[in-house]
Amino acid sequence: xxxxxAPGKVYLFGEHAVVYGEPAVPCAxxxxxxxxxxxxxxxxxxxxxxxxxxxxxxxEYAGSTDDRPDVDVPAGLxxxxxxxxxxxxxxxxxxxxxxxxxxxxxxxxEIPLGAGLGSSAAVTVAGIxxxxxxxxxxxxxxxxxxxxYRAESAVxxxxxxxxxxxxxxxxGAVRVEGDDCRRIDAPDLPIVVGFDGxxxxxxxxxxxxxxxxxxxGFAADTVETIGDIVRTGxxxxxxxxxDSGAGVDAADRIAExxxxxxxxxxxxxxxxxxxxxxxxxxxxxxxxxxxxxxxTGAGGGGCIVALDPTPETLTALRFTPGxxxxxRAELATDGVRRLE
Ligand code: MEV
Numbered sequence: 001x002x003x004x005x006a007p008g009k010v011y012l013f014g015e016h017a018v019v020y021g022e023p024a025v026p027c028a029x030x031x032x033x034x035x036x037x038x039x040x041x042x043x044x045x046x047x048x049x050x051x052x053x054x055x056x057x058x059x060e061y062a063g064s065t066d067d068r069p070d071v072d073v074p075a076g077l078x079x080x081x082x083x084x085x086x087x088x089x090x091x092x093x094x095x096x097x098x099x100x101x102x103x104x105x106x107x108x109x110e111i112p113l114g115a116g117l118g119s120s121a122a123v124t125v126a127g128i129x130x131x132x133x134x135x136x137x138x139x140x141x142x143x144x145x146x147x148x149y150r151a152e153s154a155v156x157x158x159x160x161x162x163x164x165x166x167x168x169x170x171x172g173a174v175r176v177e178g179d180d181c182r183r184i185d186a187p188d189l190p191i192v193v194g195f196d197g198x199x200x201x202x203x204x205x206x207x208x209x210x211x212x213x214x215x216x217g218f219a220a221d222t223v224e225t226i227g228d229i230v231r232t233g234x235x236x237x238x239x240x241x242x243d244s245g246a247g248v249d250a251a252d253r254i255a256e257x258x259x260x261x262x263x264x265x266x267x268x269x270x271x272x273x274x275x276x277x278x279x280x281x282x283x284x285x286x287x288x289x290x291x292x293x294x295x296t297g298a299g300g301g302g303c304i305v306a307l308d309p310t311p312e313t314l315t316a317l318r319f320t321p322g323x324x325x326x327x328r329a330e331l332a333t334d335g336v337r338r339l340e
Contacts, residue, residue: 002134003340005034006125007332008111009118009167010191010296010305012237012257013264014230016209016271018161022227023177025234026118026167027186028332029193033109033122034339037130040102047085049107063100065089081113084120085127087151092131095147101135114199116297120155121164124148129336141335145169145181159206171335175234186237187250189257189331190309193296194285194317196277197324200300209271222267229267233260258291258307265294273299277322282306284323288316305329 007028014024040046046060061067065086085105093101105127111119125148132139139147148165163176173186212219236253265282268274274282278295285293285306290313293306306313317326 001036001038001340002130003034003036004126004129004133004336004338005032006122006129006168006336007032007118007171007334008122009164010116010193010303010329011163011294012173012189012305013233013260014163014226015297015299016206016268016273017223017226017230018163018176019159019206019209020213020223021178022223023175023230023234024161024163025173025175025184025230025237026163027173027189027191028167028171028335029117029191029329030332031110031117031329032332032337033107033111033119033126035123035126035130036106036340037127037134038104039134040104043100043102045089045103045105047082047105047107049081049085049109081120081123083155084124084151087154088124088127088148089131091128091147091151092135095128095132095139095143096135096137098135101131103131103134105131112195112199112302114202114298115195115302116200116295116299117193117303118164118168118297120202121148121152121168124151125165125168125336129338133338141169144336156203156206159203159210167335169335171332173237173331184234184238185240186331187254189254190307191329191331192285192290192306192308192313192317193327193329194281194304194306194320194323195325196275196281196301196303196322198275198277198301200273200275200298200302202298205273205298205300209273212271219271222270226264226267229260229264233257236260254307255291258293261292261294261305261307262286268295268299275299275301277301278304281317281320281323284316284320285313288312
């Protein structure tokens with residue numbers, strides 16, 4: 001058996017705009033998906049996922065992932081998660097040049113599905129890493145990221161950036177702009193996450209932004225303005241990169257990062273990807289004194305990310321109607337982790 005885990009992430013800035021070539025800065029957090037893979041001596045694939053839905057599910061099929069029956073669990077999200085697992089299986093078969101390889105796969109995840117914390121990227125990254133290693137091929141984290149991007153892109157019908165998968169594969173805070181993906185040196189950030197218990201459909205949300213952008217020039221400008229926010233924010237996070245923030249106190253820089261996150265949330269809201277519960281968690285965090293707060297990921301429901309070194313935001317979120325869970329998230333400095 002081969003076991004790998006990969007972290008989820010929050011976006012400090014830039015989701016959605018990154019799909020159109022603007023930069024984004026996601027940051028890996030210590031909430032992981034763990035995938036265990038055992039090679040079979042036939043071409044069947046059996047997937048057991050105890051945490052990916054309320055009841056968990058098991059599905060088994062022979063040969064091509066195209067022949068997989070629909071998973072018999074009443075949640076479109078589970079079907080979507082299986083899409084990522086199928087795509088990871090195909091990538092591993094291709095990487096190891098083993099088109100007929102069969103696997104027993106177990107997925108365990110601490111990351112809620114479709115909630116903006118990068119569950120699909122984490123499952124895809126850990127799945128490709130474990131399955132390729134099980135077949136005797138070891139890829140670099142960058143090669144895993146590239147294959148995971150191709151897998152995610154196939155599931156999202158070409159509407160994906162490299163941000164989620166690169167961040168999950170390499171860990172830390174990263175900057176992604178088109179094909180240019182790299183780690184950046186970010187300070188220790190006081191990240192708080194609020195989760196409304198819901199989820200959004202990434203494909204639909206991305207298509208909604210595309211439709212707005214094609215219809216209105218000002219929506220296209222909004223996407224570009226998000227890019228400007230990212231370019232300003234990244235200089236605050238890593239002032240040594242170009243000396244622009246040299247001499248500015250670290251606490252002041254984190255406070256300004258928060259201001260930019262507020263700005264970024266407003267623009268995402270105007271692009272139609274926020275929701276009532278995301279907005280009320282964002283406002284609860286701001287009123288509790290957070291430096292800033294915004295939705296994270298595709299939106300539509302799911303999670304917000306706030307910056308607050310004090311316990312106030314965490315406490316306020318726990319009393320906010322519509323917030324199901326709130327927690328402090330540690331930066332995950334490791335990306336894909338090889339456990340067995
Ligand atoms: C989803 O986590 C982030 C989006 O920007 C889509 C993507 O980058 O693939 C909405």
